Amino acid sequence: MGLHLVIGNKNYSSWSFRPWIAMTVAGIPFEETVVSLDDPDFKARVGQHSGTGKVPVLIDGEVRIWESLAILEYVAETHPEAELWPAGRAERAHARAVATEMHAGFAALRRALPMNMARPPAARPLGDEVRRDIVRIEAIWRTCRARFGEAAGGPFLFGRFGAADAMYAPVVSRFHTYAVEVGPEARRYMDAMMALPAWQAWTAAALREPWVLPHDEPDWPEVPRLAAT
Template sequence: MWTMQATLTISSKNYSSWSLRGWLLCRMAGLDFEEIILSSDDPSTRAELLLLSPSFLVPRLTHGAVSVWDTLAIAAYLDELFPDTGLLPADRVQRAHCRSISGEMHSGFVNLRSALPMNLKAHYPGFKVWAGAQADIDRVASIWRDCFTTYGGPWLFGAKPTVADAMYAPVCTRFLTYDVKLDPACAAYCQTVMAWPVMQEWVTAAKAEPDDLDELDVEF
């Protein structure tokens, strides 16, 4: 089972938050996989980027005969395959909490995603955040602070990253891109995430990506 060939199909590393989440989960699990990057001309890629949906077929993990294309389904599959890697906390109560806030990120925060699309190459100092998006930002910060208070940081569930950190990592990039003002604890968490070696690897690749999706700035 562990030696089966694995591929992860993703789209733009600069723009696709869902691709980042799936990629982080695979790296955290220690899965040996090959990346397949879809062309920006692919209709499903553009739909995934423009509609900010978790329900398109990107990212898609193919592992032998298994194909998994929903980010939380990828997380569940990897946790079953590699239970000792700690993708989910060992404690039952903490696992439930981790799944809950991961699910909230997966299905919610539409205003935040729409107003602050992921763009790792950009930086907008003094960006004006509209009220609907600010409510989402406040909720994210509340979730993070609750985790820090309960589990002690520096990650959301303590000493090492979990599925929840993979789910919220793209939000950290958005907060930095759009100069979102955060309290010290949340700002420190963003710094922790961005200093994560796998995040640095992704960001380096994203910044080297060709600028062939400029029109997305308008369409968002």
Template sequence: MADTDFTLIIGNKNLSSWSLRPWVLMKHFEIPFAEKMIRLDQPDTRATIKDVSPSGLVPCLIHDDTHIWDSLAIAEYLAELYPDQHLWPRGQKARALARCMASEMHSGFSSLRGTWPMDFVKEGKGLWGGPGVRKDVTRIITLWEDALERYGASLGGPFLFGRFSIADAMYAPVVSRFRTYGPLRVSEPIAEYLEAMWTLPAMQEWGEGARKEADAGWYRG
């Protein structure tokens, strides 16, 4: 498919975990897009977002006259537009597992998200949280270990299904949270996966944007 006129509406790079997901996916697969950032937690934030996103939330992908206002829906839309890119893993069973994992991230892990809001530029806070966070972390690591064991190495590693995919993009904010609120003791395969995700060029580029926000004095404390 030829280059397409996409605009991706996002929130602050240090704070907006949902914005990170489609952004890192599009950057990694070199899908061209214009970026429009709306600063969160401002008096006019809600009204400004509502002008461009039907849900009043970010992210929102605008393609011609179509607005897609959900991270997973954006990923699915792009997978349909760019089938040769294989945004989902190759192989029916691998795709089924990847979709289950992405959907579980999309709808679950409320304790982790509520207790550990994304703070991309911070590391090593050492805030573990209560049993709900522990349960979420344990479940996420179990999912990762299963995918890595069944598909990661056999499909060329180092990501959950060998090549970077939508499943990895959906868990990118969790990688950030583990660095922010850890350190966590994890197995070697999980440590290697976390490192591969963190050093992904698209993740590093997002981090540069988050640090620029911090340097500009957007965040205190």
């Protein structure tokens, strides 16, 4: 029996996006089940795999792993050939630190700029807390690229795409959707992320989804949409 990933809507579920893009870029085969976050049976359907009743959940035989970062760690252990974490101890420690910071932080940004991949890019007013989150995230990206990514010869945080990039993928999406102004280094990183075939596949699927969740639609009651491809 292979890996099975249970996720939420591709348009809205930032937590689901992380393990999905990591496993897809790494070429790790898995089946997926999408459960809309507003499905009346969501808790029951997801709860049979996870006591939290939340997505994502990775199923590997009798093993159940929930929480995006825990899934990434499990996949990195079971598929070392994917090299989801950098090989060097210092690089690996730094990657885990910034990934954990993303997992636990940036609440103001999450609240103000919900992931919505189908929304045409347009700016929103940003409060001071959100701007502080943006400044910190740009600093993380800039430091990772300068200390590790450039030396490794790849366009991602530590050179090649890895778990840390997967953790920041929803932020790249948010910065793009809400036309957040960033510096040239952050823009190059965002362009590299959004050029990934896996990114484009997820986006195309998100645009085809029929569900609309009002609390994740910042322009509600209007629901502007990019054209599906």
